[in-house]
Amino acid sequence: LLSPVLTSSITEDLEVLVFLPKNNSYLFSRARVMPAILYAQSRLSEESGLYSGFHFNIHFENSDCVNDAVLTLVDRSCQQKPDLILGPVCEYEAAAVIRLASHWNIPVVSAGALAAGFSNKKGEYSHLTRIAPSYVKMAETFSAMFEHFTWKSALLVYEDDKEERNCFFTMEGIYHLMSDFNLKSYAISVEERLDTDSVLQNIHDTEVVIMCMGADRIREIMLAAHKRRFTSGNYMFFNVELFNASSYGNGSWKRGDKYDSDARQAYASLNTVTLLRTVKPEFENFSMEMKKSSEKAGLHDCKDCESVNMFVEGFHDAMLLYAIALHEAMKHGYTKSNGTEITARMWNRTFEGIAGQVSMDVNGDRNGDFSLMSMTDVEAGTYEVVANYFGENGTFQLLPAFSTEHFTLREKHIPHAEMA
Amino acid sequence: LLSPVLTSSITEDLEVLVFLPKNNSYLFSRARVMPAILYAQSRLSEESGLYSGFHFNIHFENSDCVNDAVLTLVDRSCQQKPDLILGPVCEYEAAAVIRLASHWNIPVVSAGALAAGFSNKKGEYSHLTRIAPSYVKMAETFSAMFEHFTWKSALLVYEDDKEERNCFFTMEGIYHLMSDFNLKSYAISVEERLDTDSVLQNIHDTEVVIMCMGADRIREIMLAAHKRRFTSGNYMFFNVELFNASSYGNGSWKRGDKYDSDARQAYASLNTVTLLRTVKPEFENFSMEMKKSSEKAGLHDCKDCESVNMFVEGFHDAMLLYAIALHEAMKHGYTKSNGTEITARMWNRTFEGIAGQVSMDVNGDRNGDFSLMSMTDVEAGTYEVVANYFGENGTFQLLPAFSTEHFTLREKHIPHAEMA
Numbered sequence: 001l002l003s004p005v006l007t008s009s010i011t012e013d014l015e016v017l018v019f020l021p022k023n024n025s026y027l028f029s030r031a032r033v034m035p036a037i038l039y040a041q042s043r044l045s046e047e048s049g050l051y052s053g054f055h056f057n058i059h060f061e062n063s064d065c066v067n068d069a070v071l072t073l074v075d076r077s078c079q080q081k082p083d084l085i086l087g088p089v090c091e092y093e094a095a096a097v098i099r100l101a102s103h104w105n106i107p108v109v110s111a112g113a114l115a116a117g118f119s120n121k122k123g124e125y126s127h128l129t130r131i132a133p134s135y136v137k138m139a140e141t142f143s144a145m146f147e148h149f150t151w152k153s154a155l156l157v158y159e160d161d162k163e164e165r166n167c168f169f170t171m172e173g174i175y176h177l178m179s180d181f182n183l184k185s186y187a188i189s190v191e192e193r194l195d196t197d198s199v200l201q202n203i204h205d206t207e208v209v210i211m212c213m214g215a216d217r218i219r220e221i222m223l224a225a226h227k228r229r230f231t232s233g234n235y236m237f238f239n240v241e242l243f244n245a246s247s248y249g250n251g252s253w254k255r256g257d258k259y260d261s262d263a264r265q266a267y268a269s270l271n272t273v274t275l276l277r278t279v280k281p282e283f284e285n286f287s288m289e290m291k292k293s294s295e296k297a298g299l300h301d302c303k304d305c306e307s308v309n310m311f312v313e314g315f316h317d318a319m320l321l322y323a324i325a326l327h328e329a330m331k332h333g334y335t336k337s338n339g340t341e342i343t344a345r346m347w348n349r350t351f352e353g354i355a356g357q358v359s360m361d362v363n364g365d366r367n368g369d370f371s372l373m374s375m376t377d378v379e380a381g382t383y384e385v386v387a388n389y390f391g392e393n394g395t396f397q398l399l400p401a402f403s404t405e406h407f408t409l410r411e412k413h414i415p416h417a418e419m420a
Numbered sequence: 421l422l423s424p425v426l427t428s429s430i431t432e433d434l435e436v437l438v439f440l441p442k443n444n445s446y447l448f449s450r451a452r453v454m455p456a457i458l459y460a461q462s463r464l465s466e467e468s469g470l471y472s473g474f475h476f477n478i479h480f481e482n483s484d485c486v487n488d489a490v491l492t493l494v495d496r497s498c499q500q501k502p503d504l505i506l507g508p509v510c511e512y513e514a515a516a517v518i519r520l521a522s523h524w525n526i527p528v529v530s531a532g533a534l535a536a537g538f539s540n541k542k543g544e545y546s547h548l549t550r551i552a553p554s555y556v557k558m559a560e561t562f563s564a565m566f567e568h569f570t571w572k573s574a575l576l577v578y579e580d581d582k583e584e585r586n587c588f589f590t591m592e593g594i595y596h597l598m599s600d601f602n603l604k605s606y607a608i609s610v611e612e613r614l615d616t617d618s619v620l621q622n623i624h625d626t627e628v629v630i631m632c633m634g635a636d637r638i639r640e641i642m643l644a645a646h647k648r649r650f651t652s653g654n655y656m657f658f659n660v661e662l663f664n665a666s667s668y669g670n671g672s673w674k675r676g677d678k679y680d681s682d683a684r685q686a687y688a689s690l691n692t693v694t695l696l697r698t699v700k701p702e703f704e705n706f707s708m709e710m711k712k713s714s715e716k717a718g719l720h721d722c723k724d725c726e727s728v729n730m731f732v733e734g735f736h737d738a739m740l741l742y743a744i745a746l747h748e749a750m751k752h753g754y755t756k757s758n759g760t761e762i763t764a765r766m767w768n769r770t771f772e773g774i775a776g777q778v779s780m781d782v783n784g785d786r787n788g789d790f791s792l793m794s795m796t797d798v799e800a801g802t803y804e805v806v807a808n809y810f811g812e813n814g815t816f817q818l819l820p821a822f823s824t825e826h827f828t829l830r831e832k833h834i835p836h837a838e839m840a
Contacts, residue, residue: 070520
């Protein structure tokens with residue numbers, strides 16, 4: 001019944017619905033990501049290619065990071081349901097779209113929806129494939145470090161905007177994965193004044209402090225910690241900086257104010273976990289094209305214009321991965337309407353993305369590689385990558401710049417007795 | 421253009437979609453609430469009545485308290501959108517349905533969706549009318565008491581199941597309304613062992629303890645508080661018991677175990693805030709009919725079989741309120757498709773519900789009346805209503821059984837110095 005067809009004869013028209021914000025303030029705004037999707041479309045349609053029979057009809061719809069996407073999806077779908085949905089990125093908006101898409105048997109590929117909750121693919125998120133490493137994947141890096149250095153406790157300090165909640169979800173990923181460790185959390189509202197005393201009081205009985213918040217607040221906390229002599233090796237400080245890796249490390253301690261010198265010394269104790277970005281020659285052309293598009297769109301205000309960010313890369317690769325899986329499914333006699341089959345073929349596979357190899361785990365989530373950066377020259381205040389974590393095989397690789405001493409706690413803490 | 425039509429000529433076919441759980445374990449399960457909706461339908465269709473021209477075509481659809489309702493709504497609505505939606509009750513499921521209904525200009529009336537977030541009718545919940553008093557309405561009772569007795573601080577202790585989250589949302593209502601007071605919260609997971617020591621430690625620097633949890637845990641806490649002599653008038657204890665008022669007060673302290681005597685003495689310090697239920701003669705017939713239906717449906721396992729609960733009453737009245745508003749709108753020349761107009765006419769009005777007068781505020785939320793119960797005979801361990809709060813005019817009425825001494829804090833607490 002399911003007769004294999006000749007590769008050359010596979011042709012299909014495909015309706016793709018892309019949910020990205022029109023608002024330019026996001027790293028994944030339409031103006032930034034659309035060129036990457038069109039770049040992938042153009043490459044896939046090259047006449048000699050395996051996928052030239054696929055004709056992608058791509059509709060870009062707005063995502064407001066609240067509810068726009070699901071309402072648009074519902075309104076459009078009475079006439080014709082899409083074959084593929086790309087995005088949304090924002091967690092709450094994505095949840096509604098993915099639920100409905102899963103119910104309708106439509107594959108969703110997103111470079112967002114990174115929160116721990118989306119890992120559950122048995123139920124409402126069955127048709128979600130995550131083409132960027134989730135927060136839980138990032139947390140594996142900490143888990144590996146904690147094992148390696150035999151740390152047991154951490155305080156998670158994060159800023160919560162109660163809207164996109166990137167830092168909340170980042171920390172939740174750590175909480176989710178590292179439940180065997182002794183973790184406490186400390187949330188700071190975006191509107192509230194930062195009370196560094198209160199933060200530092202909470203550090204007392206932990207070994208490690210992991211922070212996720214804006215650069216200015218990180219600096220405030222590090223300066224306060226330095227003043228209290230918490231930066232002399234008795235605590236380990238980390239911050240997580242996932243989405244603008246390239247702009248970090250050039251001296252985030254430096255502000256040209258009177259605290260620069262103290263900040264530089266304080267930051268000698270601060271280590272940064274960030275995405276490991278690999279680049280292959282082919283990527284240069286893509287990167288150039290993306291820069292040109294950004295300039296054309298007048299995106300001068302962005303933090304990350306100098307490098308292609310993970311969202312741009314991810315949504316490009318989403319098109320490739322879908323084409324590979326659909327092609328394979330159709331070769332086996334399935335149609336584009338079989339979202340379950342196509343989704344399954346996107347999972348548990350490795351393919352060549354625009355920047356390098358992309359490895360998807362059995363649960364349809366991309367394995368992540370992360371770098372650990374430390375200040376290696378305190379005089380100059382410069383950073384280097386000292387270790388890498390490779391998600392596909394779970395290895396933690398120490399680089400020449402790595403110093404064991406730097407990661408050794410000077411003084412072990414005896415937890416305070418509980419207040420009676 | 422909008423020509424008024426004669427009252428007698430108003431006829432219309434109306435599609436009503438009702439979302440209630442098939443699962444019998446809820447107070448608002450279909451088997452319990454359906455008879456009330458059908459009772460209302462039958463009364464409305466009485467030939468002599470003002471609304472006899474309305475022909476309600478009522479479809480009962482399942483609500484699983486997760487996502488079923490919105491998926492059903494979407495799937496059904498490509499053919500024909502409903503004119504009115506009743507339910508869902510559960511907060512998360514209701515949110516998705518109300519958002520979509522508001523987007524489609526369809527009125528939603530629910531005896532649930534009681535969380536504070538739904539008060540915001542400017543945006544995504546614009547078409548929601550709440551026919552039962554929300555948690556914020558309940559919180560007005562505490563606010564009035566705190567003003568009256570000049571209390572300033574409270575600890576909110578609640579059980580959180582992370583699913584329906586009734587007690588979480590109950591406490592959130594208090595938090596939302598009473599932000600000017602000094603409130604702390606203490607959550608207990610349903611799975612966790614109850615650590616009464618830890619709860620009582622947190623009471624230290626507050627005057628009032630407000631609890632929302634199962635009767636057994638309330639008893640555990642009260643027994644522990646009694647043992648520590650926290651029940652001698654130096655703290656005020658409250659619990660909130662919204663949905664099975666009638667089953668409370670008959671001696672929830674009594675278990676036939678060796679702790680009964682202690683529990684009875686401890687409960688002398690426990691006051692209960694509960695819904696004030698009024699009953700008019702007409703209600704008796706309704707109540708009898710509901711009981712018959714419950715028995716027919718074999719609902720023997722329910723906690724609240726003896727009285728018609730707020731959900732049953734609310735969904736009955738929802739039909740009346742909609743009929744009144746629609747009739748008025750049509751008299752003014754609007755059609756059933758004008759959800760905004762019909763919704764507006766359900767708000768800021770008072771009408772005769774099945775149990776008594778129902779008052780809707782300008783924001784489309786029902787004003788609530790609540791009772792305060794206290795143990796008035798410690799020897800017998802019996803309770804009485806000692807005060808009532810009337811939401812429509814915000815008055816707090818003391819009854820003869822009320823004792824000022826009972827509500828006077830014996831000893832004012834000096835807050836502990838913050839740990840340095």
